[in-house]
Amino acid sequence: MATPILTLTTDFGQADHYVASMKGVMLGICPQAQIVDISHEVKPYAIGDAAYLIAQTYPCFPKGTIHVVVVDPGVGSSRRPIIVEQAGQFFVGPDNGVFGMLYDEAEKVRTITATQYFHKPVSNTFHGRDIFAPIAAQLAAGIVPRQLGEMTTDFCRPEFAKPIQGSDGMWRGVVLHIDRFGNVVTSFRGRTLVMNSPNFALVIGDKTIDRFVNTYSDAKPGELVAMAGSSGYLEISMNQASAAAQLKCAPMDAAALRL
């Protein structure tokens, strides 16, 4: 039998025992699983950050991989646990938008209702351990999605996944992610549009960035510039310095684009 692969993306950090508790539950159900950490340093509650990380990473994993994402400010409320099937891979987590950047009209989404597989007693505060970890491990152990819940078309399609044009012509989006080097990834695509727009500007907080460059070294010292990152999104960067520190911004902050 093939080795099942499970990945984890959370905002739990690495100092506490929360991630290990999830892994313990998983290994109790599927001891031979490969468990890979994607990131546990998602900014707390930053759904868009998690959505970005999982959308960027899953294409590197083989078919059949099961990805668990737990960034869940609504834990204990009425938001539902879901399983998404997409491109031959599986995604388990809360229906709050963390999978919002995967949806391409071919996805299958199910509401998880198979409470018999939950880790009991189910707490109000730690569904990562009590619902998402055991359900993902059951998938790894051979249970198929239709045994875990019914298909639904009523699931969360978050706004941050698709910028919206305001009546003033500006596009409204968000900061998705800030990487180790302080590069600020926005939710805007459209490299070609930007390069051809004489009025291009990106606005975050009280700062306006209106120069688009192709490489870091095209930026002057201390200058904030826009680039088309390897992510496919517009990023704001500095040459050998942290754009995020300069902008004083964080994931889920508002961003605007003028074309």
Added chain:
Amino acid sequence: MATPILTLTTDFGQADHYVASMKGVMLGICPQAQIVDISHEVKPYAIGDAAYLIAQTYPCFPKGTIHVVVVDPGVGSSRRPIIVEQAGQFFVGPDNGVFGMLYDEAEKVRTITATQYFHKPVSNTFHGRDIFAPIAAQLAAGIVPRQLGEMTTDFCRPEFAKPIQGSDGMWRGVVLHIDRFGNVVTSFRGRTLVMNSPNFALVIGDKTIDRFVNTYSDAKPGELVAMAGSSGYLEISMNQASAAAQLKCAPMDAAALRL
């Protein structure tokens, strides 16, 4: 054969190569083991922090799991290496109190004397690599505890595991852990006692906390409150802010409780 599971809890951090050195030794002995990190961000030398983390986490792991804990300010001194059997799981580490919150009168504790399994030469400073990692991996590979040393009843039962009442009626304990969000976990249990005590107060440093609430949102902005955390211990928290930063406290700092 079932896949053996090994966990690691240390104060080594993740920037250096110490944890990987332990894993290399383990995999040389038991290549098919599942190795799970619980935390390597235990505050250096904070035995109570490690004791708290392992006690909170092990119930999520299946029977037969082998947990290695290396927070070892006395490395190279006369403190002995031990194996604890408890609830069908195994715990390997120094006899300095790191397992102090597991003991329930049913534990079996052995002094490790099987030097033939040590990683040679045994250094004075890195028993994690030279003693605890290889012994744990031998257990994972099928050696049984009685081949590793004799049972003992003379082992460390740390004070922090059990608060002590002073002559002034105050209970003396410690800060066990500070989580990612700055919640301060104390070594006091007793939710019911606290809720029914009109004179309740928790004292850490020069701060006194005398309000007990049920949820974070019951705290006013900037207010330090006591809660019964999911850990089972009394915790000091703030609403969307770091209680630890406000209290300027760290694991193993003294805490006092008035009932």
Added chain:
Amino acid sequence: MATPILTLTTDFGQADHYVASMKGVMLGICPQAQIVDISHEVKPYAIGDAAYLIAQTYPCFPKGTIHVVVVDPGVGSSRRPIIVEQAGQFFVGPDNGVFGMLYDEAEKVRTITATQYFHKPVSNTFHGRDIFAPIAAQLAAGIVPRQLGEMTTDFCRPEFAKPIQGSDGMWRGVVLHIDRFGNVVTSFRGRTLVMNSPNFALVIGDKTIDRFVNTYSDAKPGELVAMAGSSGYLEISMNQASAAAQLKCAPMDAAALRL
């Protein structure tokens, strides 16, 4: 078949998805591999830091282990990807000196030319995912080095691996690594020489350290001292304080030794 072991050492940090992307590619090729993180907190671009960490760690791993090191400021330039065979283990990464502390005249070095195994399309910026991860995983899956490229004797032997004596008699080296506790590891060996030298001094920045001690506790409060660390290199330390913070130094900074 034995479980293949792969290790990873990078300067990618743990907040982003870069390390997980590499693991996804590896597991697509060799799902049963054991993947061990050595460190992802190498100071960005600090080749000497990575060289130090892998040289210190690999002796703990069993024969056949495959180590991937990606600290690669020259990614996309003409520096070549290589495989090193040394002491029965394998090392995959850029030919920029990251393996410079392994070479002992018995090493076999090959230039990787087997582009058919690369992850396509090969990006200009992420050879970790596109070249090093898949090549290492192919080795883990059973491909032998001679199928991946020709032997070469023209490879990078970095200066930091071997201090150089200047015309003034001073030895020139670097800071290799700074550990969690702020101990500063230099590229100088020679404990015996140092102990017998009446004129001994280590110079980093504007600070001169001329006292050699055997243990941390021999240092006075606030005093910078030299010690022979467990690494085999001269280290600069303080008693319960960070020597690195006092010296304001970082990996790859210049260091000088007078004997």
